Amino acid sequence: KVRIMVGISVIVPVHNSQCWLDECLKSVWEQDFKQTMELSIFNDASKDGSAEIIAKWKIKLEDAGVPVVVGSNDSAQPRGVGFAKNQAIMQSSGTYLCFLDSDDVMMPQRVRLQYEAAIQHPNSIIGCQVRREPPESTERYTRWINNLTEEQLLTQVFTSHGPTVIMPTWFCSREWFYHVGKFDEGGKVSDTLIQIHVGLFCVSDLRGFGSSGFSEILESIPLIVTAFCDVDEKKIAKGFYTFEESEERPKPKIPICHFREATPPFIICVKQDLTGGAFEMNLNMLNLKEGMDYYHFN
Incomplete structure (x- = not known):
């Protein structure tokens, strides 16, 4: 089967996501991006109704001109989110990758605006601001995400909040993704051997x-x-x-x-x-x- 290259692949890892998956995939369908885009979704050993929801939206998205690539891990145990993301990327063909968690939704302009930013900054991971539902959940974390300055994107990477450009908002070129390296699939981080210099x-x-x-x-x-x-x-x-x-x-x-x-x-x-x-x-x-x-x- 000949794979047709597209501009953007929306990368969605799925594991037991039936409670949110309809709304998530609807937000892909509602994107106002006018160039070529595909959905690459990997179902990592879900035991709920996720597969049926994926099949339903595959028909609807392809009717709207958005190709859908579906992969799955059919074993008894999931392989983890890093594995699922890597598999979704490898089976996709987009020049750019737009990451979407299966329990999140995108605003209609997300793909278009991040694509425009990625064109201007090809060697970057592009993020965006977020809105939480319900609005009062994780208020401190949401304020932190949405109010970081350009300098703080670098200086505040050591906080307990984690990466300053949070993962569900990532958008980058495929070339840059492979330059940095694939997601870790090993689970827990092993004890790291570090030589530490401690001063008073x-x-x-x-x-x-x-x-x-x-x-x-x-x-x-x-x-x-x-x-x-x-x-x-x-x-x-x-x-x-x-x-x-x-x-x-x-x-x-x-x-x-x-x-x-x-x-x-x-x-x-x-x-x-x-x-x-x-x-x-x-x-x-x-x-x-x-x-x-x-x-x-x-």
Whole structure:
């Protein structure tokens, strides 16, 4: 069978997705992109009605001029989302790849706008803003996704939120995808062998830790903590924390100072958007440059 090259392949991995799949595939059908586009969908050992929904939408999409390529893992066990995405990509033919999770929907203009951006930036992964349903779910995460600056796309990759360009919004050229490499299919990440250089450091913002928090930190890293930084005037006035659990005599005393006395560079392990703006205001007060003077790591 001759494979016809198309401009864009929409890549959809599926596993037991019948609750959302109708709406997901409807959003592919509603795209306003006028050039050639196909749907490449891989069903990874679904046990629900996903296969029937795929078959129904294959007819409807192809009637609308959108070819549909369907692959499946028919074994008893799923192989995982990385495997399913790789299979969907390998069976597709588009010059560009548009990733779509089976429990997500696309706005009608998504493919068109990301394609236009990818033409301008061929060696990039193109993302986009998102809207959550229901709107109040994961409010902090959604605000973070939608308000990152261009610089923060690089500097905030170490936060607990994960990649700054979130996976369900990815759009890139096939050439660039293979240049970077396929998705990992191994499941859990193995223990990584890393040589770590640790310097002396201070620990900032211990609100809510209590005495047990100080102790836990000092028990794990007693030789490299030189100070605790805080905003609590009572702790700062006391001037030090005594490590009572230590077997040393005299017991070690760790200085407590105001956070303004700390010297960059900083690795900031405090979650953002949780203190009504107080943490962010304190950070802005220091007039530091993110990516040079500090990184968020939380």
